[in-house]
Amino acid sequence: MKNLITNIKEISTSVxxxxxxxxxxxxxxxxxxxxYYFGPFLSxxxxxxAKAGYIEDLDNESAQxxxxxxxxxxxxNLTIFDETTEVAAAPxxxxxxxxxxx
Numbered sequence: 689m690k691n692l693i694t695n696i697k698e699i700s701t702s703v704x705x706x707x708x709x710x711x712x713x714x715x716x717x718x719x720x721x722x723x724y725y726f727g728p729f730l731s732x733x734x735x736x737x738a739k740a741g742y743i744e745d746l747d748n749e750s751a752q753x754x755x756x757x758x759x760x761x762x763x764x765n766l767t768i769f770d771e772t773t774e775v776a777a778a779p780x781x782x783x784x785x786x787x788x789x790x
Contacts, residue, residue, distance in 0.1 A: 709760055710727060710728030710729060710730070710760065710762075711727060711728065711729040711730070711731060711732055711734070711735040711758055711759065711760055712725045712726065712727035712728060712729070712735065712758070712759060712760075712761050712763060713725070713726040713727060713729075713735050713738065713739045713742055713756065713757075713758055714756070714757045714758075714759060714761070714763075715739075715742060715743065715746060715753060715755075715756050716753070716754045716755050716756075717746060717751040717752055717753050717754060718751075718752045718754050719750075719751065719752045720751065720769065720770075721769070721770035722751075722767060722768060722769050722770065723767070723768040723770075724742070724746070724766065724767055724768075725761075725763040725765075725766045725767075726738065726739070726742045726766075732758050735758040736758055739756060739758065743756060
């Protein structure tokens with residue numbers, strides 16, 4: 689019976705996920721500058737119960753959490769890394785010229 693209930697829950701979650709009606713935990717961090725999506729969940733209650741574990745994991749990785757939100761959505765990527773901060777942090781490469789002319 690437990691397997692049947694688990695299977696029904698998985699099917700229901702999949703239907704909601706593909707229809708955009710599933711709930712997701714969205715966590716935005718700074719350092720690294722990322723947006724993470726955790727889910728899908730059948731209800732806000734289920735998502736809210738799970739979000740503490742995701743926050744704890746990110747805290748353990750020393751991520752600075754900006755905000756956390758539970759919402760219905762259909763994320764195309766589960767992790768979105770803000771590459772502009774990475775590019776800005778990259779060192780500049782300056783060509784070394786000898787100053788000698790032939």
